[in-house]
Amino acid sequence: MTASTAELIPEWLIEHAVRPLAIAVAFASDPDDRPIWWSLIGIAIFESVYGMAQLLIGAPAGVVVRGQVLARIAGSLEGPNQFAGWLNLIVPILFARMLIHRDAWLVAATVLASIATVLTLSRSGIVAGLIGLVLVVVVTRPPKRVGLRLATTGAIIAAVLIGVGLMIGIEARFFSLAEASQPDHLGTRAILWSSAIELWKMSPLTGIGAGNFELDLGMVGHPEVRTHANSIYLQFLAETGIVGLAAILFLIYRSIATFARSYSRRPLVVGVFAANIAIALHQIFDYLWFYPKVGAFWCLLLGVGVVELIASRDDVGALPEA
Numbered sequence: 001m002t003a004s005t006a007e008l009i010p011e012w013l014i015e016h017a018v019r020p021l022a023i024a025v026a027f028a029s030d031p032d033d034r035p036i037w038w039s040l041i042g043i044a045i046f047e048s049v050y051g052m053a054q055l056l057i058g059a060p061a062g063v064v065v066r067g068q069v070l071a072r073i074a075g076s077l078e079g080p081n082q083f084a085g086w087l088n089l090i091v092p093i094l095f096a097r098m099l100i101h102r103d104a105w106l107v108a109a110t111v112l113a114s115i116a117t118v119l120t121l122s123r124s125g126i127v128a129g130l131i132g133l134v135l136v137v138v139v140t141r142p143p144k145r146v147g148l149r150l151a152t153t154g155a156i157i158a159a160v161l162i163g164v165g166l167m168i169g170i171e172a173r174f175f176s177l178a179e180a181s182q183p184d185h186l187g188t189r190a191i192l193w194s195s196a197i198e199l200w201k202m203s204p205l206t207g208i209g210a211g212n213f214e215l216d217l218g219m220v221g222h223p224e225v226r227t228h229a230n231s232i233y234l235q236f237l238a239e240t241g242i243v244g245l246a247a248i249l250f251l252i253y254r255s256i257a258t259f260a261r262s263y264s265r266r267p268l269v270v271g272v273f274a275a276n277i278a279i280a281l282h283q284i285f286d287y288l289w290f291y292p293k294v295g296a297f298w299c300l301l302l303g304v305g306v307v308e309l310i311a312s313r314d315d316v317g318a319l320p321e322a
Contacts, residue, residue: 019296019299019300019303020299020300020302020303020306021303022303023299023300023303023304024303024304024306024307027303027304027307027308028307028310031307031311033268033308036268036304037097037106040090040093040094040109041094041105041106041109042109043090044090044091044094044109044110044112044113045105045108045109045112045113047075047076047077047083047086047087047113047116048075048109048112048113048115048116049112050075050076051073051074051075051083051116051119051120052073052112052115052116052119054071054073054074054075055071055073055119059071059072059073059074060072060073060074060079060080061074061079061080063121070121071119072119072120072121072122073116073119073120074120075116076293077291077293077294078291078293080120080121080122080125081120081122081124081125081286081288082286082288082291082293082294083116083120083122083125084117084120084122084124084125084126084128084129084282085122085125085279085282085283085286085288085291085294086293086294086297087113087116087117087120087125087129088117088125088128088129088132088275088278088279088282089275089278089279089294089297089298089301090113090275090297090301091110091113091114091117091129091132091133091275092129092132092133092135092136092270092271092272092274092275092278093267093268093271093272093274093275093301094106094109094110094113094271095110095132095133095136095271096136096140096267096268096270096271096274097267097268097271098110099136099137099140099142099150099267100140100267101267114129114133117129122286123285124281124282124284124285124286125282125286127281128278128279128281128282129278131277131278131281132274132275132277132278133274135273135274135277135278136270136271136274137150139265139270139273139274140265140270141265186225186227187217187222187225187227189230189231189285191222191225192225192227192228192229192230192231192234193229193230193231193234195217195220195221195222195225195229195238196213196229196231196234196235196237196238197234197237197238198220199213199216199217199219199220199238200234200237200238200241202219203241204241204242205241205242205243206240206241206243206244207236207237207238207239207240207241207243207244208238208239209239210239210240210244211239212239213228213229213235213238213239214226214227214228228287228290229287230285230286230287231283231284231285231286231287232248232283232284232286232287232288232289232290233245233248233249233283233284235287235290236248252276252280255276255280255302256273256276256277256280258306258309259272259273259276259305259309260273262309262312264308264309264312264313266308266311266312268304268305268308269305269308269309269312271305272301272302272304272305272308273305275298275301276302279294279298
């Protein structure tokens with residue numbers, strides 16, 4: 001099976017290409033970043049509180065650990081993994097700002113969003129989020145007294161989370177390679193990943209065509225499954241072949257390298273850099289850009305980050321005192 005040129009480019013990818021350009025033009029024409037920060041703080045608090053409320057009003061998903069069901073929050077997104085991916089984008093940016101500004105609302109938003117990330121029980125989301133926070137600290141290089149407070153606070157929070165986790169037996173889930181059972185139409189990663197490889201073999205160069213993965217699963221023995229590959233890299237490999245995989249890898253590389261080469265320590269620049277790495281790592285195990293609430297949000301942040309990066313060329317590299 002071969003794909004036409006049009007099939008090589010998913011429609012959502014074209015939309016995502018336009019969004020950062022639009023937001024970049026808008027931000028460049030009005031560089032006041034206060035509305036951006038208040039928007040980020042507001043939506044982070046709202047989504048985190050709404051997600052936590054699901055522990056009381058009913059969570060959209062759960063996982064069985066040692067005979068008991070643990071709720072997995074999702075906020076207003078499609079599921080816990082998608083919510084964790086969304087949080088992987090916003091938390092590093094808020095955290096980078098928090099290292100410089102001690103605004104109470106900013107601290108609250110960062111803390112609540114971090115807690116919400118843990119409550120999604122998304123293993124890849126939690127690990128990716130932690131890596132994003134570490135990158136922010138490494139790049140920002142806060143004063144020693146700030147770093148000491150961060151290390152102390154982080155150690156206390158980690159100890160509490162680990163203690164609670166051991167009490168409920170979450171380590172049996174978190175450190176296990178076994179997957180939770182899924183409805184038949186979703187399938188497990190073992191099924192989806194092996195199917196992606198088999199479909200890719202049918203057309204190694206250009207793939208089976210964008211959007212055809214879930215439609216062609218029956219060709220590799222899983223007609224009941226209708227979902228994506230649970231990995232952006234395997235999804236592109238199957239649907240767009242080597243050509244498409246190379247393109248998406250280049251896009252991800254450029255989204256990271258562009259910020260990595262900057263010496264700016266502006267929060268938006270550092271935060272977007274760390275968020276890009278976090279989401280790239282998370283998408284090894286989940287296909288997140290496919291969901292508009294994650295993909296569109298990434299594009300908006302990318303556009304804002306690029307404008308801030310250009311504006312930071314006059315920076316002297318000094319970090320304001322906290």
